[in-house]
Amino acid sequence: MALSGEYQERYGLDIPEWRVLATLGFRNDACSAQYISDCTRTHKSTISRAVMTLMQRQIVERVENAHDRREFRLRLTKEGKTLYQELIPRLLRKEREILSCLTAQERKELACLLGKIEKSLDLVQTRQEADTEQAY
Amino acid sequence: MALSGEYQERYGLDIPEWRVLATLGFRNDACSAQYISDCTRTHKSTISRAVMTLMQRQIVERVENAHDRREFRLRLTKEGKTLYQELIPRLLRKEREILSCLTAQERKELACLLGKIEKSLDLVQTRQEADTEQAY
DNA sequence: CTAAATTAGTCGCATCTGCAACTATCTTAA
DNA sequence: TTAAGATAGTTGCAGATGCGACTAATTTAG
Structure with a gap:
């Protein structure tokens, strides 16, 4: 959506990369890839690759x-951290x-x-074993 | 999202295919691929492929x-039409x-x-040359 | 009328991302 | 303690989809 242009075009971050950055920046504390995977509902392989890229770019x-x-x-x-602080505003x-x-x-x-x-969906989803998120 | 499971798992339709079916079914009248592309904001190549598949399946x-x-x-x-009428409910x-x-x-x-x-975004989007839609 | 620009649709290509298999590690139960 | 099962992360693979080039047809401008 309109938001993604901001970090994609301007900072060369794709969506999973932004999710990693956002999660780490928001928590402002170390956590595992699995944790990021869970709270962004993104497959762990996708997070793994995003983390690799961000490490190469010395962001993570x-x-x-x-x-x-x-x-x-x-x-x-x-x-x-600088990048995160720059993006937020x-x-x-x-x-x-x-x-x-x-x-x-x-x-x-x-x-x-x-x-x-969201709250109601979370219940449904965990009840029937995590749907894959897809738009429309 | 939760909805897509309904037409994907049960009827083997992917998202672009559902968009074609939904547009034609809703209008209940012939239209061009370009029209479907416009009103679902989906790239014409994607619509083209979806139409091919649906033609092979004798749905379109x-x-x-x-x-x-x-x-x-x-x-x-x-x-x-039958498929559409079956899916709607x-x-x-x-x-x-x-x-x-x-x-x-x-x-x-x-x-x-x-x-x-949506209304407000449509204005913004056409003003600055159609963003690519992406989720968070 | 003719040439340039526009438009509909197709197709090759690249990228994105989920799935599943795999390794390494940890946990649980017998 | 040991074997079975669970969990973190990586990687090969395949499917999905947008981009851009291309063809054919149409429209517009000179």
């Missing part, structure tokens, strides 16, 4: 986890632009309604 | 347009299921809010 780094040597702790590098501005056709009250209502649906 | 048929021999008039076959039921967490009043509000955003 990973360190071994001494307690579980299967997984890695992922976190943003200095450059990664742009995206918020874009979001405001998109929602500018609604009043403050309407925006609040919309968030509330979508929240309800 | 096309006839030459005497007035413009570049384009074809597309329409559903008898089987196509299933999809509506699914939609009701998804929206069942909202009251009637809330559903109306949601439709209204989304309508406003």
Whole structure:
């Protein structure tokens, strides 16, 4: 959608890469690839590849986890944090632009309604074994 | 999303194929591939391939347009109409299921809010030369 | 009328991304 | 303790789809 142009065209990030960046930046703390996969509902192979690319671009780094040597702790590098901080205001501005056709009250209502649906869908999905997300 | 499972798993239709079927079924009248491409915001090559598949499955048929021999008039076959009529109630039921967490009043509000955003986005998009649609 | 520009549709190509198999590691149960 | 099962992450593969070039037909401008 309109938002993705902001990070894709301007920063050369594809969608999974943005998801990794956003998750790490939002949490501001190390986490596993599996965690990112879970909370963005993106297949772990896709996240794996996005992490590889971001490591090559020195946006993300990973360190071994001494307690579980299967997984890695992922976190943003200095450059990664800078990139994240640079992107956030742009995206918020874009979001405001998109929602500018609604009043403050309407925006609040919309968030509330979508929240309800999301909550209800999450139940359904976990109940019947995670659907693949697809648009329309 | 949850809806697509209905036509994908049950009827072997992928998303572009469903879009063709839905457009032709909804209009209940012949139209060009370009028209479908426009109103579903799907690239014409994708629509072209979907139409090919649907023709092989005898769901869609096309006839030459005497007035413009570049384009074809597309329409559903008898089987196509049957399939469409069979799918509609299933999809509506699914939609009701998804929206069942909202009251009637809330559903109306949601439709209204989304309508406003869509309208506003359409203007923006045509102004800056059709973004590619992408989810988050 | 003719040449350039536009439009409908097709096709090759590249990219994206999910699936499933695989390795390595960890956990659980007998 | 050991064997079976679960889990994290990687990779080969295949399907889906957008892009751009191409052909054929039509429209527009000079």
